[in-house]
Amino acid sequence: MSDAVLARVDLGALRHNVARVRAFAPGRAVYAAIKSDGYGHGALPVARALRHHVDGFAVARLEEALKLREGGMTGVPILLLSERLGAAAIESVIRHELEPLLYQPGQLQRLQAHGAAGLRVWVKIDSGMHRLGFPVTQAAEVLDELRAAPGLTLAGWVTHLACADDVHSPMTERQVRVFSDAVERLPGVKSIANSAGVVAWPGSHADMVRPGIMLYGASPLLDQSAQTLRLRPAMTLTTSVISIQRLEAGETVGYGATWQACAPATIAVAGIGYGDGYPRHAGSGTPVLVNGQRCELAGRVSMDMITIRIPDGMPVAVGDPVTLWGEGLPADEVARAAGTIAYELFCRLSARVRFSYADNEATLPGESISAHDR
Numbered sequence: 001m002s003d004a005v006l007a008r009v010d011l012g013a014l015r016h017n018v019a020r021v022r023a024f025a026p027g028r029a030v031y032a033a034i035k036s037d038g039y040g041h042g043a044l045p046v047a048r049a050l051r052h053h054v055d056g057f058a059v060a061r062l063e064e065a066l067k068l069r070e071g072g073m074t075g076v077p078i079l080l081l082s083e084r085l086g087a088a089a090i091e092s093v094i095r096h097e098l099e100p101l102l103y104q105p106g107q108l109q110r111l112q113a114h115g116a117a118g119l120r121v122w123v124k125i126d127s128g129m130h131r132l133g134f135p136v137t138q139a140a141e142v143l144d145e146l147r148a149a150p151g152l153t154l155a156g157w158v159t160h161l162a163c164a165d166d167v168h169s170p171m172t173e174r175q176v177r178v179f180s181d182a183v184e185r186l187p188g189v190k191s192i193a194n195s196a197g198v199v200a201w202p203g204s205h206a207d208m209v210r211p212g213i214m215l216y217g218a219s220p221l222l223d224q225s226a227q228t229l230r231l232r233p234a235m236t237l238t239t240s241v242i243s244i245q246r247l248e249a250g251e252t253v254g255y256g257a258t259w260q261a262c263a264p265a266t267i268a269v270a271g272i273g274y275g276d277g278y279p280r281h282a283g284s285g286t287p288v289l290v291n292g293q294r295c296e297l298a299g300r301v302s303m304d305m306i307t308i309r310i311p312d313g314m315p316v317a318v319g320d321p322v323t324l325w326g327e328g329l330p331a332d333e334v335a336r337a338a339g340t341i342a343y344e345l346f347c348r349l350s351a352r353v354r355f356s357y358a359d360n361e362a363t364l365p366g367e368s369i370s371a372h373d374r
């Protein structure tokens with residue numbers, strides 16, 4: 001157990017980050033994006049921690065919403081961001097009082113055909129991302145259809161930003177304008193902003209914001225760190241040193257012999273690999289903390305192990321703690337080194353990783369669970 005890969009989730013950090021959302025977008029309703037198992041943090045523990053701090057939750061699929069309802073998240077709005085709403089799904093949506101986001105013709109008619117009385121529905125408008133949503137020109141028409149559908153209540157209008165992470169992109173203001181022109185005179189709540197919109201685009205705050213990544217403490221912007229935005233990392237991923245190698249000059253490490261010592265070198269082998277979800281594309285030079293000190297990967301990531309160059313003179317022993325990201329090492333930095341984004345690092349952790357949940361440094365009784373149990 002002691003050499004297990006552990007993801008420690010700080011529920012207090014999640015709440016701190018919600019407070020940051022409210023500081024950036026005061027007075028706006030907040031639906032927390034907890035899709036993909038709460039961005040890999042555990043949707044249910046995250047939802048329990050945030051329940052009384054947000055106005056609702058947003059997930060992608062019906063199954064995610066059902067897990068939340070079954071886990072006790074009743075009486076709280078759950079927005080379904082991309083559920084196609086087939087016939088079987090509609091029955092569950094009605095029974096569990098979920099809030100579907102309608103994004104294409106036919107969905108509204110299917111809801112009506114099922115006699116979905118009392119359901120609150122949202123409508124997605126495509127303001128330029130061209131992924132999901134009705135064209136802006138159809139907003140009024142959809143509203144007319146909704147008005148003619150007895151029992152369905154319009155909750156509001158949603159659009160999604162394509163380039164909000166780039167504060168220099170002209171796309172965001174264009175999307176905000178296109179969306180606002182289409183819906184500002186229509187009834188219902190208006191929602192545009194993801195995390196990047198929350199922190200960088202006040203014009204996108206509208207009535208309701210839908211932050212995801214910033215809740216987990218990673219930066220939503222390309223050119224600003226989480227620390228600058230005063231976000232706290234919610235997850236710290238750790239393992240330990242399982243072996244130590246002393247290399248002579250010219251010797252190599254790992255598969256493909258991609259890293260070669262140019263002088264005698266100490267290599268710490270740590271018990272984590274792509275089998276745990278650590279990115280295989282993290283190359284030599286990717287930062288990692290050993291005993292809280294910054295070191296770098298040397299050689300390829302394998303399924304169960306990584307190899308770390310220990311700076312000359314730094315003491316290291318088997319059993320020493322290794323931090324892959326989190327407190328002291330921003331996930332954004334590791335993601336950059338691996339050619340990916342923090343979203344993917346979090347979401348890809350495998351069932352082998354054990355999770356523990358703490359609040360203000362105290363582990364909650366009974367909350368130490370593995371990814372399987374979440």
Ligand SMILES: Cc1ncc(COP(=O)(O)O)c(C=O)c1O
Nearest residue numbers: 033081160194195210211212213
């Ligand atoms: C429709 C929608 N809204 C909100 C979010 C949250 O985005 P972010 O995690 O960048 O804040 C997402 C995530 O992809 C989304 O698809």
